[in-house]
Amino acid sequence: MTWGGILFLVVVGACVALLVISFLYGIARYVRFHLRRVDCPACGHRIPFVSYPGSAHQAELGGWTCSQCGAEIDEMGVDMTPLIDETRRLKDEKFVAGLRQEEGSPLEKVFRDSD
Numbered sequence: 001m002t003w004g005g006i007l008f009l010v011v012v013g014a015c016v017a018l019l020v021i022s023f024l025y026g027i028a029r030y031v032r033f034h035l036r037r038v039d040c041p042a043c044g045h046r047i048p049f050v051s052y053p054g055s056a057h058q059a060e061l062g063g064w065t066c067s068q069c070g071a072e073i074d075e076m077g078v079d080m081t082p083l084i085d086e087t088r089r090l091k092d093e094k095f096v097a098g099l100r101q102e103e104g105s106p107l108e109k110v111f112r113d114s115d
Contacts, residue, residue, distance in 0.1 A: 030052060030053060030059060031050060031051075031052060032050070032051045032052070032053070032062060032064070032075070033049065033050055037049070038073075038076070038077035039077065040066040040068065040069065040071055040073060040077075040079075041071070041073065041077060041078065041079045042066065042069045042071040042079055042081075043066060043068045043069040043071070045066055045067070045068040045069070047064055047066075047073070047077075051064045054072070055072070055084075057072075057084065058072065062074060062075040063075060063080065072084050
């Protein structure tokens, strides 16, 4: 085999290795394996060994949504539902307050300012 053939195999092998690593990273990011088993603090249901995030917040920080009661739990078994509900409520209030302004919605401001 020539040096050109060996170099080609090395480059192709590196590309395949990068694709496999990125695929495995993608799986690891969205599939959680819980080695330390915890129970739902709201209903006592046992968390499954493998879980999938139910929201972007859970995908970023880890967590799980209880299949029995719907509580959002972090990886340590703490119920995060009140905190997440409060965050969603504040986002909704901020959005609605932006629409109620006398000057119009944020999109209307952009169009008016561009004129």
